[in-house]
Amino acid sequence: MVKMLLLFIVLTFGAGLQVKGQFVAAPGSHDFAISSESQLSLLKLKETQVNNLQSYNEVLKTHLRKINLAIKHSEDLLKAPAHNLLFGFKLLRHVYKDWPQYLQLFKKALGTKEISVSQELLIQQPTSTDFEESLGAIYRLQTVYNLDPYDMAEGILDGKDYNLKNWSIDECLILGLMHQYLKHYNESENWFQLALYYHENHPNPDELKIKLWKYPNLLEYLMEANKGLGRYLEAIKFAKELLSILPNDSYMLKQLEKLEHLQASPPELTKTRRDYQIQKEICSKRYRKKSTNLLCHLVDWTPFLQLAPLKMEELSMETEISIYHDFLGEKDIEILKDASRPKLQRNEHLSWNCSCKIAKLSSSSHDIARKINGLILDVTGFRAKGNQMLEVINYGMAGNYNPDDTAKSTTYDNVNALIFLSNAEKGGEIVFPSRQIKVKPRKGSMLVWENIKDSVIYHQCPILKGNMWVSNKVLN
Template sequence: MARTLFFFIVLTVGVGMQVKGQDVSTPKSYDFAISSESQLSLLKLKETHVYNLHSYNKILKMHLKKIKLAIRYSENLLKSSTLFQYNLFFGFKVLRHIYKAWPLYLTLLTKELGTKETSAFQDLLEQQPTSVDFEESLGAIHRLQTVYDLDSYAMAEGILAGKNYNIKNWGVDECLILGLMYQYIKNYNQSENWFQLALYYYEDHPNPEELEIKIWKYTNLLELLVEANKGLGRYLEAKKYANELLTLFPNQTYMLKQLPKLKYLHENPIKLKKPKKEYKLQKAICSKRYRRKSGNLLCRYVNWTPFLQLAPLKMEELSIETHISIVHDFIGQKDIEILKNVSRPKLQRHENLSWNCSCKIGNLSSSSHDIVAKINRLILDVTGFPMKGNEKLEVINYGLAGNYNLDDTAKSKHQNHANALIFLSNVERGGEIVFPSRHLKVRARKGSMLVWENVKGRVIYHQCPILKGNMWVANKVLN
């Protein structure tokens, strides 16, 4: 297990240590995992990276062309070497070639290539995801797979909730990394699944020589499968992989020591600890199906202010016991885009929020832009809640497995009477707002506003992690 842990540290911590002497001003995180907007800059970084590699490739090809010309010219002279002692003209040609061309060939061999591209690459490395970004992305995948019971094979093939998104499959690298993560947290069921997939993709790889440049080999996968099956109590299966490894490397000391241990464990099995159940509350809330209640719930038009009489809005009641309703078409597409553009420069990570939050938040005020003042006035018209000087509006953008929840074990002490949540985008999978005590789940509907009253002293709503989509919302605390 020590070898596995070391291997995991090399692959994760090493991500943030590739730039020797990295500037101390480099941030701890670029927030690539917690905001889709931040991920856009990551894609632009990748485009620059590809362009730089193409440029370097072009330089190498031009240089190789010169080398090949030198080889061809020298070989042609060598083929005609029998003429040297009899032919004055040819003899002079060879002498001239050696005297004049060989120094040029030395220059070719010692020329420093792609200095501009190398410098650009160094700059790119300093902008790459940090170890924090990488760890947060791993945590996001872990949360999604756990909360939604996602099948490892389906994930690797680009299938979510039964829908094939026709994306390029994950390969050996992704499966190996996820297997290492689960191995590290002692979730051996999942680690064994991911290692099996890594082995499958390794054996099915069309260009095995590409894998030779990796820091791991086929034998590493076999060793990891030994550890995973040992963690599951499948000692005979672990022994099978150990023997396969020893057929390749008969003198591998570590695995030779493992065989008698596996034999003993098979004959004297120990009681294994069950893996810790994580995200229990989210899983219970988000995997449950909620049926819409009928009966006394109403749909009506909101027209109780002069402005709303001119442009009434449709309000649908979702719950009466605790007032929850949704106002349809609350904000139009043009205003949505203006609000998102205004908030983009202000989006930032909030360190004081729960660990169970994967988003960036931009705090706006009515004085910062007319669109904020306009939305605040409209919220006041619709809800009737007095603002009491509160002109703040939170605009939230989510990332991988994005959500905005309090800690599952925490109790919230609400100081606000109600909340208004405006959906600024649709979400293809996940991201629902759930009110467990009311057996109610609400999907994001672009342009609509969800309004609810808070029950003092406890959390009455949760948000499910986003499986697919770029989710934006605006949140307004109503006093």
């Protein structure tokens, strides 16, 4: 277990991991995991790195061509007849003049420009926090949506094959280690079995020789996972296979002795606390539309709306929840997103359950914010009370923006207006569990609901597929 933990620390670059079972952000991040906009710069970084590697490859190939010419020249001299005056002079001249030049080929510093570029790119590389947050995102998605490890590794989501390049042993290994660290042994065993499958069926075994981990490591992890599950005979099998490779492994010798004792007197296993269980229940549940006296009508109570009335659908009367369809057009949506991009930033004061970046736009500084703030007030009938700010939120991997599962969302009554600035293929729904309502993101629509004092009435499901933007305004 000690060796496994050390490898996990190395693979996660020493990142801090757990508070209340959740992933804790370490200092320094490029926000690659929490914003799709930030991921665009990661793709550009990858392109730059590939181009730099190709340039380095050309430098090496040019140098290799010179070496091959030197070899050919020397080998041609070996074919000449011995004890020949002319050949003797040619050989003497060749060794005297050419070989000092060949020595310079050995000494030549290759790819110094490319090495310098690569070193400069290091500061743009994902940090331990970026990597840690990406692990947290995968963990949240797998938990909330019951994703199958094999489907995930094969690029299949929600039954659809996206024809992506399969995950490698490395991705399966690190996710198995993550679940093992959290004592989710069933999930860790699944990921390790998948890693073992990819190892045994690897098309080029020589590639595996340069890995930090080796085949015995996989056997150790599978032993630990089965031990955690109480499958002691299976754990003994993996321990014995490892010892057949490394017969003097002191750690495994001790583990084998413990496993044989556990098999003889199995203890009662305790269940590990599961995270995201509330969110999993909320997002996996199907909510049937109630047959009530809820209304769907056109909103035209201002001169502007009389020219372009909006369709408003009441979703709840018990707590006021309504959706305004086609509230914002495509042009205004793109202008709003463009205005917000330079201002997107991480909000360190939000809870751990947030995978997004937020931009705050004021009416006094941005025409589009002033226009949309005015539209919101016109449609909802609220009067302006000094709040001129409009939030624009861009989500990342498993993006969501929820109140804490155990905390209260507000200490006062207010109303939220949430505008969907994009669609989401899967996930991203706003759910009001106490009202049995789930709202799917629909680009351009605006969801308005009342927050009642000292209560949490809404959640947002993690985004499984797609890129999502929303705009939020709190109406006091």
